[in-house]
Amino acid sequence: MHTTPNTLALIGNTPLVLLKGPSEAAGAEIYGKCEFANPGASVKDRAALGIVEDAEARGSIAPGGTFVEGTAGNTGIGLALVANAKGYKTIIVMPETQSREKMDTLRALGAELVLVPAAPYSNPAHFVHTSRRIAEETPNAVWANQFDNIANRKAHITGTAEEIWAQMDGRIDGFTCAAGTGGTIAGVGMGLKAKDEAVCIALSDPHGAALYEYYAHGELKSEGSSVAEGIGQGRITANLEGAPIDTQFRISDAEGMEWVTRLLAEEGLCLGLSSGINVAGAVRLARHLGPGSRVATILCDTGFRYLSTLYNRAWLEAKGLVVPPWLQHD
Numbered sequence: 218m219h220t221t222p223n224t225l226a227l228i229g230n231t232p233l234v235l236l237k238g239p240s241e242a243a244g245a246e247i248y249g250k251c252e253f254a255n256p257g258a259s260v261k262d263r264a265a266l267g268i269v270e271d272a273e274a275r276g277s278i279a280p281g282g283t284f285v286e287g288t289a290g291n292t293g294i295g296l297a298l299v300a301n302a303k304g305y306k307t308i309i310v311m312p313e314t315q316s317r318e319k320m321d322t323l324r325a326l327g328a329e330l331v332l333v334p335a336a337p338y339s340n341p342a343h344f345v346h347t348s349r350r351i352a353e354e355t356p357n358a359v360w361a362n363q364f365d366n367i368a369n370r371k372a373h374i375t376g377t378a379e380e381i382w383a384q385m386d387g388r389i390d391g392f393t394c395a396a397g398t399g400g401t402i403a404g405v406g407m408g409l410k411a412k413d414e415a416v417c418i419a420l421s422d423p424h425g426a427a428l429y430e431y432y433a434h435g436e437l438k439s440e441g442s443s444v445a446e447g448i449g450q451g452r453i454t455a456n457l458e459g460a461p462i463d464t465q466f467r468i469s470d471a472e473g474m475e476w477v478t479r480l481l482a483e484e485g486l487c488l489g490l491s492s493g494i495n496v497a498g499a500v501r502l503a504r505h506l507g508p509g510s511r512v513a514t515i516l517c518d519t520g521f522r523y524l525s526t527l528y529n530r531a532w533l534e535a536k537g538l539v540v541p542p543w544l545q546h547d
């Protein structure tokens with residue numbers, strides 16, 4: 218028998234599952250890393266633990282101190298859980314456009330929640346700048362700074378990438394995911410390239426983000442918009458610096474939602490939209506790499522976090538997205 222020594226050790230070592238529909242669609246083997254299986258139900262538990270342990274190792278957080286962070290929600294949820302397990306407090310700053318479920322979850326976990334209006338990064342009221350200010354004004358507080366703190370991507374170099382490599386027995390042709398902070402794509406990309414330079418790393422960028430144009434043509438430029446939460450970056454964060462991106466795809470919300478709906482109806486996986494966009498990207502990458510190729514991607518978080526949005530008929534209709542048959546009579 219096997220036991221786990223403490224609750225923080227539950228973070229990571231997630232399963233890697235073969236996705237049947239996407240594999241058939243691409244004539245390839247497409248695997249999803251089940252990050253919804255982390256205790257906070259998202260990939261961001263890894264970054265949260267990495268950032269907290271890094272602050273401890275540097276001696277920048279004192280016992281009973283406070284972690285402050287600006288987040289689309291999932292990093293806050295991960296931080297709140299890790300902080301609770303280690304005796305710290307959390308103050309989480311979040312744009313009020315994020316899902317209601319994430320706000321309720323953060324409050325339920327004991328985080329102090331500060332909601333701010335959505336604003337461009339250049340505006341001092343942006344959630345990231347607000348969180349830095351609160352950290353500076355709060356005694357014994359540390360700003361987690363997930364966008365520019367490379368303890369974030371390090372968690373993916375030493376964790377996620379190593380796990381994917383071992384789970385695929387070193388037989389992997391490509392990896393893709395979208396970027397929020399960029400910690401996942403950069404960290405997994407760097408980790409896999411260190412094992413085998415030939416692994417193709419592809420960015421799957423939602424509409425409204427600027428990275429597709431940056432990697433394709435060297436210019437940060439965006440077009441359109443996306444309702445996907447947690448992804449869509451407009452600048453090169455410290456985590457993205459030096460990310461080994463070989464190719465890039467631009468994925469629409471409609472294409473991502475098609476996979477969200479199919480994975481639920483056909484394979485029993487309830488996921489968020491960033492996962493759908495990642496799977497759509499994985500299908501494109503596998504087609505690009507050719508028949509029989511082996512591609513991995515990230516299933517970032519649970520769909521239970523989006524019952525009032527992605528799984529709600531009125532919301533889907535308002536956003537012009539397809540309503541699945543089983544929600545049409547709500």
Ligand code: PMP
Pocket residue numbers: 259260261289290291292395396397398399400401402446447448489491492517518
């Ligand atoms: N999907 C979701 C749902 C997220 O919350 C995040 C984190 N912002 C991501 C994807 C992207 O991960 P990363 O920050 O590592 O780029």
